[in-house]
Amino acid sequence: MSELVFYSPVKSSQLTKLPVFTCPVPAGFPSPADGQADEMLDLHQYLFKQPASTFMARVTGESMLGAGIHPDDFIVVNRAITPLDGHVVVAVVDGEHTVKRLRQEPGRTWLEAANDLDPPLELHEDCDLRIWGVVTHVIHPLFKKRAGAAWPGRSPRPTA
Incomplete structure (x- = not known):
């Protein structure tokens, strides 16, 4: 199962608002943009709609690659949302933390990875x-x- 490292949400006073361009940014052909920020995005408000019930964790393992969740990613988890079939959840199964897709049918519950290498985890009555x-x-x-590498498109920093 994936191991998680947990983080507490940052207080909103510790975050900076970031500029957001309200003109659409297509993922297809380029379109001209005016280059002006039209509004400011408060990341705390965007990520933590219910701060008292929200936490962050860092993911390890590759079982959720197909869902766009990679090793070392941060996930934002809301405990106030009722988990439904198809939701990606943080679960504790017999004392071990994992991130998986919750699957439910009448009389059957299982946790599903988003990686063909990991089989579904069938949850039986004796499972905690x-x-x-x-x-x-x-x-x-x-x-x-x-370490020591340049970001793509940039030259490495000169060393003194």
Whole structure:
């Protein structure tokens, strides 16, 4: 099962509001943009709609790659949302934490990975299952920086 590292939400006073361009950014052909920020985005308000019931965790393992959740990603988890069939959840099964998709049918419950290498985890009556919350957001970089490496498109920093 995936191991999680838990983090408490940051107080909103510790966050900075970021500029957001309200013009749409198509994922297809380029379109001209005016380059002006039209509003400010408060990340705390966006990620933590219910701060008292929301926490963050860092994911390890590759069982949820097909759902866009990668090793070292941060997930935002809301404990106030009622988990339903198809939700990605943080679950504790027999004392072990995991991130999986909750699947439910009448008389049957299981946790499903989003990686063909990991079989579904069928939950029987003698299983101790606790759903800690529903994953609402995933935060991950599109590339990882290696020590001493330049970011793509940039020259390495000169050394003195």
